[in-house]
Amino acid sequence: MFPTLTPPQIERIAAHGRVRPAARGEILIEAGDSAVPFFVVKSGEIEIIRPSSLGDTLVVIHGPGKFTGEINLIQGRRSLTRARVSEPGEVVQLTREQLLSLVQTDAEIGEIVMRAYIYRRVELAAQGVGDVVLIGSVHSPATLRVKEFLTRNGHPFRYIDLDRDPDVQGLLDRFHIAANDIPVLIGRGDVVLRNPANQQIADCLGFNESIDPTHLRDVVVVGAGPAGLAAAVYAASEGLNALVIESDSPGGQAGSSSKIENYLGFPTGISGQELAGRAYAQAEKFGAEILIARGATGLTCQRRPYTVTTDAGQPIPARTVIIASGAQYRKPSLEKLSQFEGAGVYYSATFMESQLCANEDVIVVGGGNSAGQAAVFLAQAARRVYMFVRSGGLAESMSRYLVRRIEETPAIELKTCTEIVALEGTDHLARVRVRDNRTGATSEQEIRHVFLMTGAVPNTVWLAGCVALDGNGFIKTGPDLSKDELDAARWPLSRPPFLLETSLPGVFAVGDVRGGNIKRVASAVGEGSIAVAFVHRVLAE
Numbered sequence: 001m002f003p004t005l006t007p008p009q010i011e012r013i014a015a016h017g018r019v020r021p022a023a024r025g026e027i028l029i030e031a032g033d034s035a036v037p038f039f040v041v042k043s044g045e046i047e048i049i050r051p052s053s054l055g056d057t058l059v060v061i062h063g064p065g066k067f068t069g070e071i072n073l074i075q076g077r078r079s080l081t082r083a084r085v086s087e088p089g090e091v092v093q094l095t096r097e098q099l100l101s102l103v104q105t106d107a108e109i110g111e112i113v114m115r116a117y118i119y120r121r122v123e124l125a126a127q128g129v130g131d132v133v134l135i136g137s138v139h140s141p142a143t144l145r146v147k148e149f150l151t152r153n154g155h156p157f158r159y160i161d162l163d164r165d166p167d168v169q170g171l172l173d174r175f176h177i178a179a180n181d182i183p184v185l186i187g188r189g190d191v192v193l194r195n196p197a198n199q200q201i202a203d204c205l206g207f208n209e210s211i212d213p214t215h216l217r218d219v220v221v222v223g224a225g226p227a228g229l230a231a232a233v234y235a236a237s238e239g240l241n242a243l244v245i246e247s248d249s250p251g252g253q254a255g256s257s258s259k260i261e262n263y264l265g266f267p268t269g270i271s272g273q274e275l276a277g278r279a280y281a282q283a284e285k286f287g288a289e290i291l292i293a294r295g296a297t298g299l300t301c302q303r304r305p306y307t308v309t310t311d312a313g314q315p316i317p318a319r320t321v322i323i324a325s326g327a328q329y330r331k332p333s334l335e336k337l338s339q340f341e342g343a344g345v346y347y348s349a350t351f352m353e354s355q356l357c358a359n360e361d362v363i364v365v366g367g368g369n370s371a372g373q374a375a376v377f378l379a380q381a382a383r384r385v386y387m388f389v390r391s392g393g394l395a396e397s398m399s400r401y402l403v404r405r406i407e408e409t410p411a412i413e414l415k416t417c418t419e420i421v422a423l424e425g426t427d428h429l430a431r432v433r434v435r436d437n438r439t440g441a442t443s444e445q446e447i448r449h450v451f452l453m454t455g456a457v458p459n460t461v462w463l464a465g466c467v468a469l470d471g472n473g474f475i476k477t478g479p480d481l482s483k484d485e486l487d488a489a490r491w492p493l494s495r496p497p498f499l500l501e502t503s504l505p506g507v508f509a510v511g512d513v514r515g516g517n518i519k520r521v522a523s524a525v526g527e528g529s530i531a532v533a534f535v536h537r538v539l540a541e
């Protein structure tokens with residue numbers, strides 16, 4: 001987290017900025033400041049403090065050779081801490097733009113800075129050191145949503161549970177919060193948000209503050225799952241001006257995976273959240289901008305440059321567009337399903353959910369890879385995992401290693417020809433009604449946690465017919481587009497669509513949203529990066 005730079009490294013950094021004196025007591029960075037500079041201590045000391053209404057906390061003291069900042073400096077977000085000169089001396093000062101140029105061009109220093117920044121953010125998150133306090137309850141689905149949003153955006157927060165924390169009453173009184181207002185987010189000292197939408201949280205914490213959406217981009221990427229993040233990394237690293245629009249948090253479906261074991265280069269596996277966090281930092285390091293909690297609501301495709309409209313209202317002009325909006329969980333038609341979402345019914349099985357069901361029985365519904373992974377992962381924490389499959393066995397598409405793991409894990413019990421037909425409970429799921437499809441008989445099972453892992457449908461509704469889709473709503477691209485489909489779409493060019501290009505020139509589709517795509521992280525990443533090669537060709541046309 002706190003490496004010491006050598007004198008030659010400091011000289012290289014100084015060439016990108018300026019060297020200046022620092023006087024004792026000078027505030028170099030104030031908590032809450034945006035557009036924060038980067039400092040390297042040449043001589044003297046800088047103390048990093050976390051200010052709070054309960055008193056200031058000293059985080060660390062930077063001596064000679066040390067440098068300030070953490071990942072939000074790269075992201076252009078507000079500082080969580082104050083930097084004050086405690087011993088006078090000399091510092092090297094770089095603006096954020098100068099720092100970005102340094103980490104992109106000097107591989108050695110880029111690695112030292114990026115690694116330290118990622119570790120510092122992980123440590124801040126682990127210690128709950130941030131500018132946000134969340135008051136919630138384990139019984140509230142909205143609390144789980146807010147926690148997930150903050151966690152998946154890597155934003156550190158302190159969590160106080162209404163049912164478990166003895167100090168909570170003081171906070172409730174101080175901010176005039178009633179118990180039924182929860183979840184409540186107290187941001188930057190005194191902003192109180194009651195049951196906020198993700199977009200409100202993003203605005204309050206300034207996630208999108210440094211981004212100008214009106215500016216014409218070489219490429220606008222819709223969706224920050226693995227495909228969109230890969231497109232952003234390749235586009236930005238190859239000098240394109242790239243903006244990503246993400247309706248929720250970076251990571252997409254992969255972000256909700258507890259452990260991805262088949263992604264090349266990670267022999268012991270990697271959690272989807274960690275993979276997404278690294279890709280997000282990598283995209284931003286190369287200068288890609290990522291709008292968080294902003295959904296694309298339409299594509300104006302009659303003229304170029306194209307325009308992507310968002311739920312925040314602002315139209316975003318784009319020379320080319322990469323659609324990477326992925327797919328969404330398929331939901332069974334069960335009465336009371338929405339009532340129990342987050343309160344006993346879950347669509348992902350990460351560490352967070354596994355904590356909720358420690359030493360309890362759970363049901364995982366589905367016979368594909370995501371269900372298999374969830375079952376194996378949950379079996380480590382839960383007492384018993386019942387795997388419900390509607391058909392006579394696990395899906396043929398399930399990876400062999402997972403089938404073996406399921407067979408070899410005694411805590412997993414596979415129940416074929418079985419499905420849930422009703423959910424019951426009051427505030428939280430308490431039991432389910434189960435049907436045996438062989439006999440038609442139904443029975444009741446006491447259960448507090450059900451994981452629905454039953455596949456996905458494409459996120460293409462927002463395109464409103466702008467590009468040709470297949471019968472299941474997935475986007476058709478390249479050689480899959482027939483002459484009739486191209487004629488119907490009035491394809492205007494003498495060349496056929498490039499691989500991954502849709503029926504609109506310069507608009508590409510990658511990852512799970514694309515018809516015929518193999519639904520894997522590696523293929524999403526591969527397609528996202530390949531599309532950028534064709535973006536260059538379209539821009540040159």
Ligand SMILES: Cc1cc2nc3c(=O)[nH]c(=O)nc-3n(C[C@H](O)[C@H](O)[C@H](O)COP(=O)(O)OP(=O)(O)OC[C@H]3O[C@@H](n4cnc5c(N)ncnc54)[C@H](O)[C@@H]3O)c2cc1C
Nearest residue numbers: 223225226227247252253254257296326327511512520521
């Ligand atoms: C639980 C689980 C475990 C998995 N495990 C593995 C595994 O181990 N190995 C493997 O290879 N694959 C795994 N997969 C599959 C893999 O995660 C997907 O194939 C991959 O995430 C697809 O990436 P994508 O970027 O195409 O789409 P997604 O991951 O679906 O991402 C799409 C993104 O677009 C955003 N979006 C949607 N609509 C809009 C809009 N209108 N405007 C802006 N943004 C929008 C979404 O919020 C989302 O973040 C798993 C999937 C799940 C659900």
